[in-house]
Amino acid sequence: MTTAREVAHIPDGVTKEAFLAALARFEAIVGAHNVLTGEERLTPYYKTMMPADDTDYATSAVLQPTSTEQVQAIVKVCNEFGVPVWPTSTGRNFGYGTYAQGTAKGHRHQVVIDFRHMNRILEVDAELGTALLEPGVTYQQLVDYLEANDIPLWVSCPAPSAIASPVGNTLDRGVGYTPYGEHFMMQCGMEVVLANGDVLRTAMGGVEGSNSWQVFKWGFGPYLDGIFTQSNFGIVTKMGLWLMPKPPAYKPFYIRFPDDEDITAIVDMMRPLRMANIIPNAVVFAHALWEAPAVIPRSKYYDGKGAMPKDAIERMKTEEGFGAWNVYAALYGTPEQVEVNWKIVTDAVKRLGKGEIFTEAELGGKEPFNYRAALMRGGMNLQEFGLYRWRGGGGSMWFAPVTVAKGSETLTQTKLATEILNKWGFDYCGEYIVGMRDMHHVIDLLFDKTDEEDTKNAHACMSELIEEFRKRGYAVYRTNNAFMDQVADCYGPVQRRINQTLKRALDPNGIIAPGKSGIGA
Incomplete structure (x- = not known):
């Protein structure tokens, strides 16, 4: 039986007596060893990389079911006692949430359902x-x-x-x-x-x-x-x-472009190849400041306050061999198909009149090409966690606006994002991921969470990025827990009302992840 001494937090809107009674029922469902309470056991579940006080995302308990039937029983108890639950799969959504996505802003002390034992x-x-x-x-x-x-x-x-x-x-x-x-x-x-x-x-x-x-x-x-x-x-x-x-042949390649302004021509060159399925996978255009953290520390070229100066970036590019933009894509199919499509790609680069193209023959085993080549065939790696070493301090937020796959859009977005980030003292660490007709512009806002001023600036910077991009018709497709309401507002009041209508119909007591994606009870 769970005792009151083991309970560090009570869910908002739930009495202590009701929560203790619910915990006893949870133990009967999943076993006492699969009900975690107490500050020491729960702290990892609300470790955040957001510019927020971790205690604002504190969890009341963690449940670790082993079957669908146990999940059914859990939600019935939650309805009975009014206990909110936040489901999480493997709890590693670093840049888009908390360690375990334990709660949403304004809905404190939810119970986490951790699916680590439902891993069949x-x-x-x-x-x-x-x-x-x-x-x-x-x-x-x-x-x-x-x-x-x-x-x-x-x-x-x-x-x-x-x-x-x-x-x-x-x-x-x-x-x-x-x-x-x-x-x-x-x-x-x-x-x-x-x-x-x-x-x-x-x-x-x-x-x-x-x-x-x-x-x-x-x-x-x-x-x-x-x-x-x-x-x-x-x-x-x-x-x-x-x-x-698995295809009979696979050919990853890399194209290096020297200047920031090249991004416009790159997108317009690649889009027709992507739409025609000559290049069948998402093309990545990684900026030099996205490439660098995978292989070097920021302090090698700049160890001062504020955003990395332009001259330091240019020196880094020259000495490390980075392009301003670094393009990764691959060809798949039979050897004959790959050979034909390779000629189409190389001819397109020649017509463009800029860009150096490389394959595994020149770059095999070298980073960051090696991990990119692995990714494009589904290979496992954790290389991009190097981003978190760039500035240090454990702060990270992904800002990912979506736009059309046109070169003209890239200069507008890149310039706007860089101005806002630099204003608040942060680097533009960004890449474009090009689908059939859309682009995900993924930016990692990296900051020092151990520094109070840096953390405050990061929050203000993220809020300004969301608002200024919204004014120009751009919105992100995912966000972290601290900014879900602001992002939901970008999509208009009708969509928010429809989401709330669905929520009330399917979950009238509002027990499942209240506040997620800006959807209240």
């Missing part, structure tokens, strides 16, 4: 290239499974991939770097525990005896899977994914 790979169909996973499965675990069973399928993963969850990343509409890199597009079928304890199997999963749950996305009637991404309408306990057949 339930099925992989080698012929159809499908997988059915629980949320605690990591990318590394899935890759290891495929390799151990000699299954010739590739996994698409985000950059710091090994410890992340395919289910969690897909639910947050994350992206990867293979031709299957639009992760939600490659998702097929969900099992969702609703707030009342019912279990929904979307699309063909609702048909008893169906064998097509992981192959046909739509089923009959309204398509529901989308409403459970970036939302708090239910708790996903299983998800189907499509995996990419």
Whole structure:
């Protein structure tokens, strides 16, 4: 039986007596060893990289279920006692949230459901290239499974991939770097525990005896899977994914461009190749200040206050061999297909009249090419965590506005972001990830969280970035917990009202992740 002495925090709006009674019920469901309380055991769950006081995101308890049935029982108890719960897959969403995504702004002391024990790979169909996973499965675990069973399928993963969850990343509409890199597009079928304890199997999963749950996305009637991404309408306990057949040939390449202004021509050169599927994966345009942290410390070229000066950046580029923009992409298919497409790519670069192109023959084994080449075939790595060593101090926020894949957009966005970041003393550490017709402009706002002034400036900088980009018609597609309301406002009052209507219909007591994505009860 849990005692009052073990409870460090009580959820907002819940009495101590009710919470202790709920904890006793949780212990009966998952076992006492899978109910974590007390400051020492909970602190890791609200370690944040945001410019906020970690105690504002403190957790009341952590539950570690082992089955869908246990999750059903948990939400029923939560409804009975009014206890809010925040589900997390593997709890490693560093730049877009807290360590374990433990709460949202204004909704303190929620209980975390940690899915680390629900980590089964339930099925992989080698012929159809499908997988059915629980949320605690990591990318590394899935890759290891495929390799151990000699299954010739590739996994698409985000950059710091090994410890992340395919289910969690897909639910947050994350992206990867293979031709299957639009992760939600490659998702097929969900099992969702609703707030009342019912279990929904979307699309063909609702048909008893169906064998097509992981192959046909739509089923009959309204398509529901989308409403459970970036939302708090239910708790996903299983998800189907499509995996990419290993191609006979793979050719990663790198193009180095010397000047900041080159970005316009680069995008306009690459977009037709991407749209025609000559280059079938997302093309990355990494700025020099995104490349550098993977291989060198900032102090090698600048160790002062404020943003890194232009002359220091230019010296770094020259001495380290970075381009102002560093382009990564790959070709896939038969050797014959790759040869034909390679000529198309190299001819396009020649017509542009600028840019040096390299392959594994010249750069194999060298960083950062090596980890980029691995990413584009689904290889596991943690190389981009080098970003967090750039300034030190443990502060990081991802700012990721979306725009159209046109070169004219890049100069506007890059200039605006750089001006705002530099104004507050921060570097422009950014890259563009180009899809079929869109671009994700991903910027890591790196700051020293141990410095009070730096932390205050980081908060002001992020708020200004969101607002100034909104004024120009840009908005981010993901954000961390501290800025969810501000980002939700960018999308207008009608969308917010619809989300709230859905929330009230599916979760009338508001127990699942209240406040997530700006969606209240």
